[in-house]
Amino acid sequence: MFRFFKHYVSHAVTLMALIEFLALLCAAEGAWHIYAYQAGFHAGPFAERAVPVMTFAIANSLALMAVGAYSSEALRSMGFAVVRLLAAISLGVIFLAVVGFALPNATMWRANSLYAMAIALAALFLIRLIMSQCAGASTFQRRILVLGAGPRAARLAKLAEKPGSGLVMAGFVAMSDKEKTVKGALPRDTFDSLSEHVLALRVGEVVLAPEERRGSLPLSDLLRVKTTGVHVNDIASFIERETGRVDLATTNPSGLIFSDGFSAGQRMSKVGKRIFDIVASLLVLIIGLPLILIGGLAVKLDSKGPIFYRQSRVGLFGEPYDIWKLRSMRTDAEAAGKAVWASENDPRITRVGRIIRKLRIDELPQLWCVLKGDMSFVGPRPERPSFVAELERELPFYAERHMVKPGLTGWAQINYPYGASVEDARVKLEYDLYYAKNYSPFLDLLILLQTVRVVMWPEGAR
Template sequence: MIRLFKHYIPHAVILLGLLDFALLMLAGELAWQLRASQIGMDPGSLTERWQSLVGSALVVWLAMISVGVYGPNALRSLRYAGARLLVAISLAILALAMVEFVLASQTFWRSTLFYTMIFTAGLMVADRMFLNSFLGSSAFRRRVMVLGSGDRAQRVRKLGEKPECGFAVVAYLAMSDGDRVVEEAIPRSAIHDLGRFVENLGVSEVVLAMQERRNALPLKDLLRIKTKGVHVNDFSSFMERETGRVDLDTLNPSWLIFSDGFSSGRMFSSAAKRVFDVLASSLLLFFTLPVILVFALLVKLDSKGPAFFRQQRVGLYGQNFNLVKLRSMRTDAEKDGAQWAAENDPRVTRIGRFIRKVRIDELPQTWNVLMGHMSFVGPRPEVPQFVSNLESELQFYAERHMVKPGITGWAQINYPYGASTEDSRKKLEFDLYYAKNYTPFLDLVILLQTVRVILWPEGAR
């Protein structure tokens, strides 16, 4: 994997993304050449329109990222990728048509969009047909050796068996005579020279997956391996990188303290984040105010009670604030106290079910963003009653309040709707990853991927 602004991206995704961008520029150029020949016009020099080509390719590329074209399923299934590609191209063409209407260009006409769409679809599908098996081959998988044969080693094994994983385990080493979970693990005593063993296998990374490391680490061997250019990683850091979440099963305070993350440079990032929140929330409120008012009226007509729902939530540093949403439940929904939302929840009104599905009920939260109680991106704020219970049951739950809560977040795009303590635990792992590795780049990835969650609402309740 390549680490880009503290966030890990698989090599296959980087390669495919760069190749796609080049092909998108080619599609735009072919469309322009075809249209110019049809009307008997000199197409001109490429230097005259390269900016338009780059801009149009960037719009389509961002649309592809937004709808999940580079997700693990899309890299493995041509049918899945094709459906996402068609949606992405359609959204991008609409966006490009609006851009051309507002900013008339001499080298980019709406009349070329149809041809661009055809060439883009053809090139993207052909690209994936050619690279589908190649991207899943061992050429893009790191060769990993695991020190350990217990439960942690077994977890690495299960992760490595997933088709979308970016590594292949080439050997397991049993570092003690204890119970083995991975039966094929090689006893450490059977290997005379561990450094040469690693070199012969072509190992690029060694993962320390031992249950008990005290007096068990082969420090001399690890030092020799490290000096040969082989990366040595502990289990928690390895799982964080491969899964995009902090593993609570093996997490301890010392790892959080000494591992990379929570950098002081986020002061500048936080300032930029606040500027973006103010500008974006102002624009979004301006353009969506008619939508909010229309659905507020529909909520009033559909059921008795106020159109807007206000509830206390826990925000930055554990401070409470009043969250505003369009009401989607009956007014007596929480007469017995706050409850988890259930599938096909009978408390949800008819219009409420629709606005939850399409996330319209979340739009008034842009007011909370403008007021500084929330950000567009961050962990979802919970009610104080839930927070008190979860902090007593889940270790490190309070650490998620070290960043401002958001309308969307890393947990929201990676995990379905949670309605239990176990779901909260899973989402906490993603929230801690975000709090630890926050950068504006990660915010951009989350905002783009939120489009996918809106278009394909998984688990909305």
């Protein structure tokens, strides 16, 4: 993996995205020549059609990202990939229609677009088939040597066993006699030179995962390993890179303090994010107003009570603010006066409430909070003060998630189903900390695109 605007991206995904982007360019160019031949005119120089061809490729590349066509499952399963490719092409048509309405000269003619879509679909299918059959998963696998054989090292072994991880554990080295969790681990004294052992195993990375680091790390050996070109990493950074989460079990305050993250407060990023929030919230409020009206009418007809409900949430720097939503629960949902976690198949949710929750229509009134500046489009999910007080007692670093504005969508929301317990909150906190630590406009764009996938396949909505 490598860092792109502070976000970790795998080499396999990058290569696939570049190949498919080139295929989309070729599809658009080929479609232009086919139409020119049929209509009996000369295609002309590429410069005259560069903008429409690029628009076609960019729109469909964004659609591929939005539907999750580069997820690990899409790269492993051909059937899964085909479904996402079909969804991406359909979404690409919508993207191009919107662009064509706003900028007519930036898109191809309808006949050209039709040909291009057909060629693109065939080309993308062929690329996925070739990559899955010929390249294989082993092409991008990385060989890892773990220094440690205790519970921490065992976590890395389980991580490597997950489908699509791309990791091969070349070996484990027990750094002390107490480390016996991982079977088959070699004691450190069984070989003289760690650097020679690393080279013999053809390892690309060494991960430090001893149970006790003080006095157990062979610094001179690790320096020699580093100078041979092999990457040396600690377990916390390794897990963060591979999972997109700040692992609370292996992270300590000094690791967060001396890391290169948590730069979301930079002035240019902050101003740019706010301008985007104002413009986007105004546009979506205008476009989504009919949905709010229809949803509000359905709520009123379905159950007694108000259309909207207001609730206090914890925002930036821990300051409270009020959110507005379309009511999706009965008015006596918390008759006892105590905040209650939402649960799967929650009986308090009304019939209409289930529909508007799955379609995220109930969230649309929160755009007013984005416009006012209490929220952002992208950020950690805002929680109620009573839940925050409980979670700050239970979870380390929970207060740090409030160093960025809460959002309508976020890194945790697109990567983990709706949580309804302290353990769920722990996992989502790990994603939120990753977002706060590695924030960039690129990560915001990625989250916004992936939100389309969550809306289209709302497995985690409650």
